[in-house]
Amino acid sequence: MYRLLASLCFAFLLSFPVIVQAQTIAVSNAYGFETIGNATSGGFFLTIENTGDEADSLVSAALPENVAERVEIHTHITDDNGVMMMRQVPFVEIPAQSTVEFRPMSYHLMVFGLKEPFVAEHHYPITLNFEKAGAVEVEAMIKSLSKNTETKEINEPQNPDTATHEHMH
Numbered sequence: 001m002y003r004l005l006a007s008l009c010f011a012f013l014l015s016f017p018v019i020v021q022a023q024t025i026a027v028s029n030a031y032g033f034e035t036i037g038n039a040t041s042g043g044f045f046l047t048i049e050n051t052g053d054e055a056d057s058l059v060s061a062a063l064p065e066n067v068a069e070r071v072e073i074h075t076h077i078t079d080d081n082g083v084m085m086m087r088q089v090p091f092v093e094i095p096a097q098s099t100v101e102f103r104p105m106s107y108h109l110m111v112f113g114l115k116e117p118f119v120a121e122h123h124y125p126i127t128l129n130f131e132k133a134g135a136v137e138v139e140a141m142i143k144s145l146s147k148n149t150e151t152k153e154i155n156e157p158q159n160p161d162t163a164t165h166e167h168m169h
């Protein structure tokens with residue numbers, strides 16, 4: 001029985017490597033949001049910590065072929081007119097002894113050619129390739145948009161017609 005429990009625990013650990021340590025690089029808190037309708041692109045966010053004494057760089061990322069066609073590293077920039085836009089970058093440097101957070105409106109992994117929609121609670125393995133640390137795999141979880149209150153406020157603005165209608169009765 002103990003042996004069975006031990007192997008079950010081991011299998012569980014193998015299935016959900018939320019934090020993966022590859023020498024000096026640790027990747028954690030990887031997540032994306034569910035996609036809406038026929039969207040064929042999506043994004044992932046995560047935190048990369050470099051505990052080493054040398055800078056390293058994230059140079060590429062990939063998802064399994066049956067999930068998406070390609071993954072690009074993007075950042076957000078503001079142009080001369082104050083317009084926010086996304087730009088692909090060739091790499092992101094992770095300085096020695098520091099942490100870089102990929103988050104909305106900043107660095108993110110942009111996924112193109114989705115083979116199926118991203119569904120809340122699903123997990124996907126992302127392979128991150130670093131210049132020095134090599135390949136680091138992390139499991140990313142898809143979050144529901146409806147549970148995100150900020151998004152809900154944007155998607156469901158107060159309807160003035162409804163408010164007036166209720167007032168009349």
Ligand SMILES: [Cu+2]
Binds near residue numbers: 075
């Ligand atoms: Cu992007």
